[in-house]
């Protein structure tokens with residue numbers, strides 16, 4: 536399959552180019568497109584066969600459901616059985632934006648998209664190209680992140696091309712994304728609302744809007760294990776390098792330099808990943824900067840790109856600064872823990 540790259544202007548998306556991409560979807564194809572969080576790999580959410588192609592292209596296990604993306608509020612009726620009051624409040628407060636809400640699904644949505652679940656995850660992205668594209672398709676768009684299953688999520692069209700060239704019909708290149716971490720996922724179908732994946736919108740912000748406590752991993756209302764989004768059990772966001780998360784107290788020259796030296800002696804390539812405030816300590820060649828601690832949104836935006844750079848430079852072992860004290864620390868660490876397979880120094 537030949538993958539067509541369609542470059543579209545971020546602020547003023549060209550109508551005819553958007554239509555070209557939408558035509559691929561309407562012909563049953565799969566198209567990667569930018570959202571404000573990460574790039575998605577889209578298919579017509581009513582088309583079971585197209586959805587299967589998404590799973591194939593990503594190498595994604597079929598029990599891991601997709602998020603359905605809509606362009607306008609009314610479109611929720613095509614996807615959800617009904618809209619609970621708390622969901623309506625969240626839609627009003629946070630849509631369009633980086634919040635995915637779980638609904639009871641209506642019969643239009645094939646089981647293959649929801650991994651056999653009776654619920655469906657829905658999001659209205661804030662990115663102008665994404666909304667114009669979904670609107671031009673005229674159907675809701677099922678889209679996981681546009682990476683090969685298990686790899687870091689794509690924040691640039693070049694990342695999508697790296698993973699999926701020849702496996703998708705088209706890629707809309709809308710430049711680098713705005714945020715760089717996947718949406719927060721919240722489940723308000725059950726009596727106790729809970730956050731299944733952390734992102735830019737925190738459980739406290741959600742709790743303020745719906746006027747109820749919201750369970751998340753750090754803030755459990757009850758002791759039982761929080762059931763995660765089905766996808767969260769798989770290896771995620773991982774570069775090929777073995778990553779170690781390094782406590783801030785140990786993230787210093789004295790600790791890391793001897794370790795780096797012994798890895799180099801074994802003939803392996805090692806790297807340090809951290810915030811700009813530490814850049815001075817290390818030679819430029821082995822230090823990968825996430826950006827300044829003063830700007831955690833910049834750190835979030837760079838996060839997946841830096842993980843991909845480790846692969847590009849064939850790094851085999853990397854020591855990564857613990858980021859939990861940043862305002863976006865929960866969201867960043869949820870992903871870093873997965874990428875590192877829970878390894879700490």
Ligand code: TXA
Nearest residue numbers: 572574575600654655656679680717718764765766767
């Ligand atoms: O920001 C985002 O959410 C990006 C962009 C493209 O919108 N999408 C994204 O999709 O991150 P994906 O497929 O990489 O992650 C979707 C997550 C998975 O962990 C999946 O298990 C969960 O959402 N999910 C989907 N449907 C669900 C459902 N009905 N119940 C619980 N979790 C669900």
Ligand code: MG
Nearest residue numbers: 679680688717
């Ligand atoms: Mg993903």
